[in-house]
Amino acid sequence: MDKNGPxxxxxxxxxxxxxxxxxxxxxxxxEYEWDNLRGRVTLYSGIGNGEPxxxxxxxxxxxxxxxxxxxxxxxxxxxxxxxxxxxxTHTGTHSIDRDDLSFVVSNAIPGQPCLLIxxxxxxxxxxxxxxxxxGNPTERMEVVFLDGSGSGQTTVSISTEGNVSPVQRTxxxxxxxxxxxxxxxxxxxxxxxxxxxxxxx
Numbered sequence: 648m649d650k651n652g653p654x655x656x657x658x659x660x661x662x663x664x665x666x667x668x669x670x671x672x673x674x675x676x677x678e679y680e681w682d683n684l685r686g687r688v689t690l691y692s693g694i695g696n697g698e699p700x701x702x703x704x705x706x707x708x709x710x711x712x713x714x715x716x717x718x719x720x721x722x723x724x725x726x727x728x729x730x731x732x733x734x735x736t737h738t739g740t741h742s743i744d745r746d747d748l749s750f751v752v753s754n755a756i757p758g759q760p761c762l763l764i765x766x767x768x769x770x771x772x773x774x775x776x777x778x779x780x781x782g783n784p785t786e787r788m789e790v791v792f793l794d795g796s797g798s799g800q801t802t803v804s805i806s807t808e809g810n811v812s813p814v815q816r817t818x819x820x821x822x823x824x825x826x827x828x829x830x831x832x833x834x835x836x837x838x839x840x841x842x843x844x845x846x847x848x
Contacts, residue, residue: 699741700748704771704780704820704841706732711780714773717831723754724820724839725777728828733761733797735821735839741846743813748805752821752839755797761823761839763788763801765809769818769843776830777838781818786810793823811846818843 704711706725708718713725723732733755739747752761765788766781773779788808791799811817821839830837 699845699847700737701843702735702840703769703818703843704778706778706840711771711778712773713778714776715832717776721754722840725837726831727754727756727776727823727825727837728830729754729756729797733821733823733837733839735819735842737842737844738800741844742848743806743811743846744848746804746806748844749801750805750819750821750842751798751800752791752793752823753796753798755793755799755821755823755837755839756825756827757793757795757797759793759797759824759826761791761793761799761821763791763819763821765805766818766820774838775822775834775836776825776832777836779820779838780841781820788819791821806846813846813848815846816843817846 705722706713706719717726719726719732721731721734723734726732731754734753736751738749738751741748750763755761764781765786767784768782769780770782771778771780786809788805789801789803791801793799809817818841820841823837824835825837826835
């Protein structure tokens, strides 16, 4: 079977390329795709909109209303004492077998710790200087110490530490200290935007 354009698997389906951008050639969105790691076609549980990993909970006053009108314009969380929102992005894929997903924090406060948290539900309410957008059950994934530019990256296995399974959705945010100067709402901590992941094999 040609992984780039299979013509049959149970019923006839047409190869449509890598629609969701995960590096795997999709056979039918939301149905089957070729699994390079197993060398066979497997059931695919992709998000219907083709975005298995996507940002949410942007502190721009539209997606999320920040607690003291400390909205930001850089696609991160609510504004911190630097005037920016801290941004959470990712590298790697949503594949449990590949186990290559990591998260990157930027535009936070230099030299401060931040905590990556995994949530099992999607919520939305003001918390500290930011918006808390993922909820119970929660897992504390890793403490990352930010460098001189307010950036840092996780090093643990996200899928292992989070005990995730295929077809499961999880939501992530980083909670970081903001003690320098006066934080916008005066609570001295804040959150990045969130990242939603729909896991696959």
